[in-house]
Amino acid sequence: MKRTIFLIIILITVLPLSIFSQARNFTFSKGQFLLEGKPIEIISGEIDPGRVPAPYWENRIAMAKAMGCNAISMYVFWNDHEKSPGQFDFTTGNHNIRRFIQLCQEEGMLVLLRPGPYVCGERDFGGLPAYLLSIPDIKVRCSDPRYIAAVNRYIKALSAQIKSLQCTHGGPIVMVQIENEYGSYGDDKAYLETLARDWRSNGINVPFYTADGPSIAMLTDGNIKGAAIGLDSGTNDGDFAIASKINPGVPSFSSETYPGWLTSWGEPFAHTDTTSLLKEITYLLKNKKSFSLYMEHGGTNFGFTAGANSSSPTNYQPQITSYDYNAPVNEQGQPTAKYYALRRLISQYVTYPVPAVPQAPPVMAIPAFPMHPLTSIWDQLPSPEYSAQPKPMEMYGQWEGLIDYRTKLVGERYGALTITAPHDFALVLLNGKLIDTIYRDGGHWTVKLPQDTARTLTLDILVEAMGRVNYGPYIIDRKGITERVMLNGITLMNWEVYNLPMDKNYIASLKHNAGDFHDGVFFEGSFTLDKVADTYLDMSHYGKGLVWVNGHNLGRYWEIGPQKHLYCPANYLQKGLNKVVVLDLLQTKAYPIQGVRTLE
Structure with a gap:
């Protein structure tokens, strides 16, 4: 008997949750979602596991449930899972999508899966993998066969992870979303139908939905037959009437209702109006319209994962590292006043019990600790590649970080230097001396090289990639120097190119150097802890760069703001000694850093 009980316990531990759950039927009727034949109003909160440290997944899901949500909507970022062709990661850290979905089920939450392949989401390249850009003339979000081949591979790999977690399997x-806001981008309906067939052929059998702005044109281009209509967002009777006109046989819902908004570098933090939000939610609840809050909890675009917006070839608006989004649950996981206001409102309309609010993870301050120069980028250059003319970093097999282009000036030695085009922030140096910086936004890509009597003149152009465009017609956004460099109209030739991906291996290999530090300095420091908790590293005294804590890339900071504090979750820290490395492109002097409790 004891042996039998022991075997049962082992089976419960190792077998998937779906084995012990009943299959459920989720279908559509005209204007309604049906779960087991009964109408259900979906009240969803968006939490993207790729932006949240895995140890906090359970807490964030519970926070959504305690606000009154009965579902979680979630992006899957393709470029998180397949950084190189055919090499997938669905197991490490916050890549374990399957585990996140299982946690949703343990909390009794439904899941709206948003796997793209394109998702936007203020994510680098809209979630598409950068390796696609190594194909010179590739077209994305359409029926280009090279793009479709990569998409097929992704759909097959992801489907293997999630098909047993559909409601049809317990x-x-x-629901699974097809693409994202396609009606704002293109009109290749065959492409959308191809995606739907691919999902079906790989075992995805739950209903589909699409998500587009509430206009006839966008919904016509973005919706496909049989898919529910998501409105980004649906705020009034008129919006839902348009959806019914486009596809009258399926339900529609507000697939992105915005409690907050994104923030770009150089502008104030987004703080949206709660009064208008509550009015919008009241309309949806009174009329029993399903909706999803984008975002319930935004999280963080750690490392190089933040994206950018662009409205023209010379316009560029990269997003900050934090994806706090002014959401009901802030970046650090704390409920805000907006959270409690939504919780009170939703509780008045739902018939199911709304649980108590779980305790947020602890946060701590860290006393200021000293930093010291470690080395310079110029002392840590790898072996170069040779190019007749500069090419974007993707053509050298690099997807993120920085890249340096070096050449010797021959005939033309001074005058107007024009870079076409710098993607995204460039330092121009002559014989190791900083001449000027160039920023992509605005199209002012010419600097003046001064006269210099040195016999040999070496020109370096160090370019930082700041995030690929994630929305609109300019998403083919390669990094580095995208075309050419000219001096007084003469194209400069014969370049040495240094790849600087700034990955873990590169940072771990840095060696102390006592030489002349200039224009791209690494600083190091450390602090000791007897306990760990979340914190924010205050980078107010630094110019522009990146921060690593115990090898974890926290992301970008920039003196133009608004973000000066970088979120460091407790799982990046350890009891005892903690090491910090900073790369700053604009200053050579070290300043102490402290840990603070808040983003702002």
């Missing part, structure tokens, strides 16, 4: 996934 899991929580009730």
Whole structure:
């Protein structure tokens, strides 16, 4: 008997949750979602696991449930899972999508899966993998066969992870979104139908939905037959009437209702009006319209994962590292006043019990600790590649970080130096001396090289990639120097190119150097802890760069703001000694850093 009980316990531990759950039927009727034949109003909160440290997934899901949500919507960022062709990661850290979905089920939450392949989401390249850009003339979000081949591979790999977690197999996934806001981009309906067939052929059998702005043109281009209509966002009777006109046989819902908004470098933090939000939610609840809050909890675009917006070839608006989004649950996981206002409102309309609010993870300050120069980028250059003319970093097999282009000036030695085009922030140096910086936004890409009597003149152009465009017609956004460099109209030739991906291996290999530090200095420091908790590293005394804590890339900071504090979750820290490395492109002097409790 004891042996039998022991075997049962082992089976419960190792077998998937779906084995012990009943298959459920999620279908559409005209204007309604049906779960087991009964109408259900979906009240969803968006939490993207790729932006949240895995140890906090359970807490963030519970926070959504305690606000009154009965579902979680979630992006899957393709470029998180397949950085190189055919090499997928669905197991490490916050890449374990399957585990996140299982946690949703354990909390009794339905799941709206948003796997793209393109998602936007203020994510680098809209979630598409940068390796696609190594194909010189590739077209994305359409029926280009090279793009479709990569998409097929992704769909097959992801489907293997999630198909047993559909409600048809006893899991929580009730709908899968096809693409994202396609009606704002293109009109290749065959492409959308190809995606739907690919999902079906790989075992995805729950209903589909699409998500587009509430206009006839966008919904016509973005929706496909049989898919529910998501409105980004649906705020009034008129919006829902348009959806019914486009596809009258399926339900529509507000697939992105915005409690907050994104923030770009150089502008104030987004703080949206709660009064208008509550009015919008009241309309949806009174009329029993399903909706999803984008975002319930935004999280963080750690490392190089933040994206950018662009409205023209010379316009560029990269997003900050924090994806706090002014959401109901802030970046650090704390409920805000907006959270409690939504919780009170939703509780008045739902018939199911709304649980108590879980305790947020602890946060701590860290006393200021000293930093010291470690080395310079110029002392840590790898072996170069040779190019007749500069090419974007993707053509050298690099997807993120920085890249340096070096050449010797021959005939033309001074005058107007024009870079076409610098993607995204460039330092121009002559014989190791900083001449000027160039920023992509605005199209002012010419600097003046001064006369210099030195016999040999070496020109370096160090370019930082700041995030690929994630929305609109300019998403083919390669990094580095995209075309050419000219001096007084003469194209400069014969370049040495140094790849600087700034990955873990590169940072771990840095060696102390006592030489002349200039224009791209690494600083190091450390602090000791007897306990760990979340904190923010205050980078107010630094110019522009990146921060690593115990090898974890926290992301970008920039003196133009608004973000000066970088979120460091507790799982990046350890009891005892903690090491910090900073790369700053604009200053050579070290300043102490402290840990503070808040983003702002």
